[in-house]
Amino acid sequence: MLMTAPPPISATGxxxxxxxxxxxxxxxxxxxxxxxxxxIGPSGSGKSTLLRCxxxxxxxxxxxxxxxxxxxxxxxxxxxxxxxxxxxxQRSRIGMVFQGLNLWPHLTAAGNVMEGLVTVRRMPKAKARxxxxxxxxxxxxxxxxxxxxxxxxxxxxxxxxxxRALAMEPEILFFDxxxxxxxxxxxxxxxxxxxxxxxxxxxxxxVTHEMSFAAEAADRILFMDExxxxxxxxxxxxxxxxREERSxxxxxxxxxxxxxxxxxx
Amino acid sequence: MDWTVLLPHIPRLMDxxxxxxxxxxxxxxxxxxxxxxxxxxAASPFGPVRGIVRVYTEIILGLPILVLLYLIYFVAPDLGLxxxxxxxxxxxxxxxxxxxxxxxxxxxxxxxxxxxxxxxxMVGMPGLSIARRIVAPQVLGLVIPPLTGLMIGxxxxxxxxxxxxxxxxxxxxxxxVSRTYAPFEVWTFVAVVYWMLLSAFETLMxxxxxxxxxxxxxx
Numbered sequence: 001m002l003m004t005a006p007p008p009i010s011a012t013g014x015x016x017x018x019x020x021x022x023x024x025x026x027x028x029x030x031x032x033x034x035x036x037x038x039x040i041g042p043s044g045s046g047k048s049t050l051l052r053c054x055x056x057x058x059x060x061x062x063x064x065x066x067x068x069x070x071x072x073x074x075x076x077x078x079x080x081x082x083x084x085x086x087x088x089x090q091r092s093r094i095g096m097v098f099q100g101l102n103l104w105p106h107l108t109a110a111g112n113v114m115e116g117l118v119t120v121r122r123m124p125k126a127k128a129r130x131x132x133x134x135x136x137x138x139x140x141x142x143x144x145x146x147x148x149x150x151x152x153x154x155x156x157x158x159x160x161x162x163x164r165a166l167a168m169e170p171e172i173l174f175f176d177x178x179x180x181x182x183x184x185x186x187x188x189x190x191x192x193x194x195x196x197x198x199x200x201x202x203x204x205x206x207v208t209h210e211m212s213f214a215a216e217a218a219d220r221i222l223f224m225d226e227x228x229x230x231x232x233x234x235x236x237x238x239x240x241x242x243r244e245e246r247s248x249x250x251x252x253x254x255x256x257x258x259x260x261x262x263x264x265x
Numbered sequence: 266m267d268w269t270v271l272l273p274h275i276p277r278l279m280d281x282x283x284x285x286x287x288x289x290x291x292x293x294x295x296x297x298x299x300x301x302x303x304x305x306x307a308a309s310p311f312g313p314v315r316g317i318v319r320v321y322t323e324i325i326l327g328l329p330i331l332v333l334l335y336l337i338y339f340v341a342p343d344l345g346l347x348x349x350x351x352x353x354x355x356x357x358x359x360x361x362x363x364x365x366x367x368x369x370x371x372x373x374x375x376x377x378x379x380x381x382x383x384x385x386x387m388v389g390m391p392g393l394s395i396a397r398r399i400v401a402p403q404v405l406g407l408v409i410p411p412l413t414g415l416m417i418g419x420x421x422x423x424x425x426x427x428x429x430x431x432x433x434x435x436x437x438x439x440x441x442v443s444r445t446y447a448p449f450e451v452w453t454f455v456a457v458v459y460w461m462l463l464s465a466f467e468t469l470m471x472x473x474x475x476x477x478x479x480x481x482x483x484x
Contacts, residue, residue, distance in 0.1 A: 055387060057383055057386060057387070084391070085391070088386075088389040088390070088391060089389060091386065091387055091388075091389050092387075092388055092389025094387065095387070096383075096384070096387040098380050098383065098384060100378065100380040101380075102378065102380035102381050102383065102384040103381075103384075104381055104384070104385070104399055105381075105403065105480055105481065106402045106403050106480045107480075115385075115388065115390075115398065116388030116389065116390065119390055119394050119398060120388055120389040120390055120394075148480040148481075148482075149480075150480060150481050150482060150483045151482075151483055161384075164384075164388070165387075168388055168389075
């Protein structure tokens with residue numbers, strides 16, 4: 001019997017409210033294995049909240065999320081919450097890289113990558129370190145394995161954070177504006193690592209303001225505004241010929257400075 | 266000035282110093298334990314528990330330690346709580362210092378960026394592991410400076426226990442002064458001993474802080 005593997009993540013009808021404000025209003029998203037989805041949109045459009053819902057850090061108020069075919073957060077059938085241990089197990093299958101620099105400062109780069117392997121996966125330390133070094137090598141930071149985060153640049157810290165997420169061998173990687181807290185000259189090295197992951201067909205959802213990254217790396221663009229998905233398209237069609245008026249306005253605003261640079265002789 | 270008058274009384278003074286050290290150690294341990302309890306209760310999901318902590322903290326902040334000591338030693342027996350001097354003294358120090366120490370702990374815990382906790386949750390760490398492996402090691406270094414100040418305050422305040430006849434260092438000093446009629450020599454000597462011990466303690470703690478926060482050094 002041939003069966004198609006379920007998608008790493010599939011969400012339907014996600015609603016999230018904070019008090020009276022509806023931050024996510026009926027958002028659906030399915031990401032196929034090996035697919036790179038970039039979520040773009042103005043600030044406050046619900047992009048980050050979407051990732052927090054999809055990772056159960058901020059459980060949605062309504063909707064259904066499946067992580068590799070398994071109902072996330074709730075027991076399927078009823079609406080009963082899964083046990084804390086179950087949710088932790090599910091969450092550890094999702095890798096997340098945050099906007100802020102969130103490395104644990106009292107652990108070295110290798111220590112940061114090993115922590116989940118040792119405390120959650122119960123891996124022996126030597127094996128965890130070996131794996132951590134391999135993942136640090138992947139983001140080009142093998143030489144910094146024993147450095148504390150205070151000695152790393154912001155870009156290096158985000159690359160360690162990527163290695164930390166990769167080490168857990170997640171079904172899917174979430175990036176929540178991973179470069180927006182960085183000095184401009186450090187953005188490139190992080191995007192390079194993410195681009196390499198995209199080319200290796202790592203399943204990723206990337207919330208970003210880096211339009212050129214989205215245009216190059218994404219298989220699909222999700223444009224969000226005011227808590228809703230306004231447009232979903234390939235990068236070529238989205239950036240070349242956006243269907244929706246709101247998409248067009250957003251692109252005009254964000255890309256105008258690039259256009260100025262490009263058009264001037 | 267004749268420092269030799271001190272010599273026959275050194276053993277008596279040292280007995281007092283031992284009591285001071287003993288009360289300080291007991292008071293510190295009990296205060297830190299009480300502070301952990303209070304800091305935990307202040308983070309409780311139950312409103313009434315947080316309310317009790319807040320009211321208690323407010324009361325203590327508004328009381329001189331001497332008044333608290335009198336309440337416990339002279340008033341509490343009328344309410345059925347009869348304690349010997351040392352217990353009453355340690356209890357006073359504990360009740361008085363634990364809310365301040367709890368504030369220090371709360372401040373340190375609160376200074377850990379929430380993103381670090383989210384990151385730990387995302388690798389699937391349970392709350393206890395997060396507290397033990399992510400929060401505690403950082404908090405330890407961060408609470409040392411404010412806690413050191415409070416511990417030194419507590420150590421100095423043990424002298425107040427002399428008013429309920431705890432035979433600690435200051436109490437013995439007054440005794441020795443009344444026997445030698447040499448207040449200058451005796452009090453100077455005692456002041457230097459207090460100062461040396463507390464300075465040594467502060468230096469020690471500064472070293473401990475440096476070691477605990479070594480990871481922060483950027484070069």
